[in-house]
Amino acid sequence: MTLNINKLHFESDKILSALSKIDKQEFLNSAKKLIFKKGKLVFYERGIPTGVFLIKRGRAKIYKTGLYGKDQIFYIYKRGDLFGYHALLCNEPYEDSCEALEDCEILFINKYEFNVLLQKIPHLKLLLIQNMSHEFGVLVNTITILAQKPLRERLALYLLLLNERYMDENTQEAAIDLSREDLANIIGTARESLGRLLKDFKEEELIHIEKRIIIIKNLKKLERIANSKH
Amino acid sequence: MTLNINKLHFESDKILSALSKIDKQEFLNSAKKLIFKKGKLVFYERGIPTGVFLIKRGRAKIYKTGLYGKDQIFYIYKRGDLFGYHALLCNEPYEDSCEALEDCEILFINKYEFNVLLQKIPHLKLLLIQNMSHEFGVLVNTITILAQKPLRERLALYLLLLNERYMDENTQEAAIDLSREDLANIIGTARESLGRLLKDFKEEELIHIEKRIIIIKNLKKLERIANSKH
């Protein structure tokens, strides 16, 4: 199981970017701009879906609240990502929650408009099918990693994934800006265990830490750790 | 997080059963019957998808091979379930493998025929979208359970799920017939740890064990364990 980081990416930006210029415009015309301040909920478990979302600025986490407030974070959405369509499409309440990690500018397309778009743009239906099929594979990989990889390898692997999620489009430099709590909830461990490991990684000069910000110094070595056969 | 077992079911039988009689016939007409002996691979990781599958008789597991042969099993498909369409629909190699747990009779619809069906039966496209949306929620729940629930609760929960998967359609009685290895690979633990827990469950009169077969004796109590807030 040599892990390709691609197999952990939802690629939720591909839906919109694959539309023709005209279809894309049609899509954007149906949207309404919303602002979510850092920490605000975009949607929440057991809530009834009312539409889909497209991030213009900022990042948001999707997660599931476990017992005693220990959340499980599945993914970090960023600029360009379309999300929130699963629960809408299967007519079920949300299974997960979404919270803004930073101040976010989000385009919202309501249920009715989205259905109209699905009718008007047949290609959109196909793109959704393709994307959800891909997501299935990603989640399957996530399960295997969380269930089988030891903590150290999981951390290395998710740092690589987050490196992409926090990459600046212009400078191509990444600074992972997450609370320790959130990072622990991504790799599925306790905050304290994460802290110990981060200290190790720092001492091994794999990462640089400045306050809460993590910058990757040695990508190759992290890849080797992420893929080691324990 | 009170867990509804429904939220762990793929409901892969709903796709075909939701089609009209005519569409269903059309679908079945495109199929070719295949026999897979117990232990045979239906498809495998990194293989190129060539079609979709529908189980008529028997059960099959989908899983991902981890490191050192420790597999992670995601689901047990049974009679009526349609599967194997994810990789086909996103044009990617299989992310997981599928193996017959018993002698299986499986209907196979090849890629070309399946695409024809998707064109001919618009409702099929919608049903796939709905089902994959639902599956997303299931996988998200699976991740949370594997990452957060202690072993004992995980075992209780999965026994309940398997109780449905191994329910006889006629007698409404279930006998879970899996190797200890497979069961361990479902709940994400070592074979030995599973064995010890099964012994506990047996002593607590929650289950009855006869050879490899597990029969649930006290469903209510298992539900309580599965949902306990550790």
Next chain:
DNA sequence: TTGTAAATGTAACAATAATCACATAATTAA
């Protein structure tokens, strides 16, 4: 700016589950 609350770091300790080593039982193939 400054006080307050929230987030993070750290060390000792505990618990859970994995691993190892081997006995025993159950299948399977000759």
Next chain:
DNA sequence: TTAATTATGTGATTATTGTTACATTTACAA
């Protein structure tokens, strides 16, 4: 049927990770 292989059970030991308790730092709001 019987030998051989595979699956399962069991106890001792170890490793990993979680928990607890508290110090320290950082962020935020008045």
